[in-house]
Amino acid sequence: MAYEKLALPEVLLFTPKVFGDERGFFFESFNEREFTGATGFQANFVQDNHSKSVKGVLRGLHYQLPPHAQGKLVRVVQGAVFDVAVDIRKSSPNFGRWAGALLSAENKQQLWIPPGFAHGFVTLTDTAEFLYKTTDLYAPQSERCIAWDDPTIGVDWHYGEAPQLSAKDLQGAALGAAEVFE
Structure with missing residues (x-):
C-alpha cells in the first residue's frame, strides 16, 4: 500500500494495490504493519462506522477531546466525497490549517486523520x-464540532452549493471559541 503526506504532514492518503481481473478485484484495506510504519502510530481500532449520505450533505467538522480523542481511518465504498482534516492542536505550527482529498469507491483511497484533528466531508x-x-469509542460528552465554514480555516469544500447540515453541525463553534487540543 502506497501513501503520501498531504498539506498537513500527519494526515496521510493511502492508495492500495488493487488486484483485478474479469471476476472483480481484491485489495488489503488495512495492514497493521504497513499502517504503523507509515504513520508512526500504533493504532488500536475499536469501532467501525458506516454512514450513507445524499449529494450535498456535509458532516463536520467533528472531533473528540481527551480522554476520548479519536484517530480515524476513512474510506468510501460507494460514490465520492471530498474529505477534510483540520489541525486543532494549539501547539502545532499548522494550527487551523486544513488538508483534503477526494475519496471515492473508484479510487479506493483512504485518509488517516490522527487524534488532534477535526474531520468532515461533503458528498459529491x-x-x-x-x-x-x-x-476510541464514540463518547458524546467529549464530542465537539467546529463550524464547517469558519473563515479563519477557509476550507475549499469543492462543492459550489449550500450544503445540507444536521442541527448539530449548524451549531459548530468558530475555531477561536472552540475547545481544542493543547
Whole structure:
C-alpha cells in the first residue's frame, strides 16, 4: 500500500494495490504493519462506522477531546466525497490549517486523520457510503464540532452549493471559541 503526506504532514492518503481481473478485484484495506510504519502510530481500532449520505450533505467538522480523542481511518465504498482534516492542536505550527482529498469507491483511497484533528466531508455524488475505523469509542460528552465554514480555516469544500447540515453541525463553534487540543 502506497501513501503520501498531504498539506498537513500527519494526515496521510493511502492508495492500495488493487488486484483485478474479469471476476472483480481484491485489495488489503488495512495492514497493521504497513499502517504503523507509515504513520508512526500504533493504532488500536475499536469501532467501525458506516454512514450513507445524499449529494450535498456535509458532516463536520467533528472531533473528540481527551480522554476520548479519536484517530480515524476513512474510506468510501460507494460514490465520492471530498474529505477534510483540520489541525486543532494549539501547539502545532499548522494550527487551523486544513488538508483534503477526494475519496471515492473508484479510487479506493483512504485518509488517516490522527487524534488532534477535526474531520468532515461533503458528498459529491447522488449518494455515498462512508466507512471509518476509530481509535476510541464514540463518547458524546467529549464530542465537539467546529463550524464547517469558519473563515479563519477557509476550507475549499469543492462543492459550489449550500450544503445540507444536521442541527448539530449548524451549531459548530468558530475555531477561536472552540475547545481544542493543547
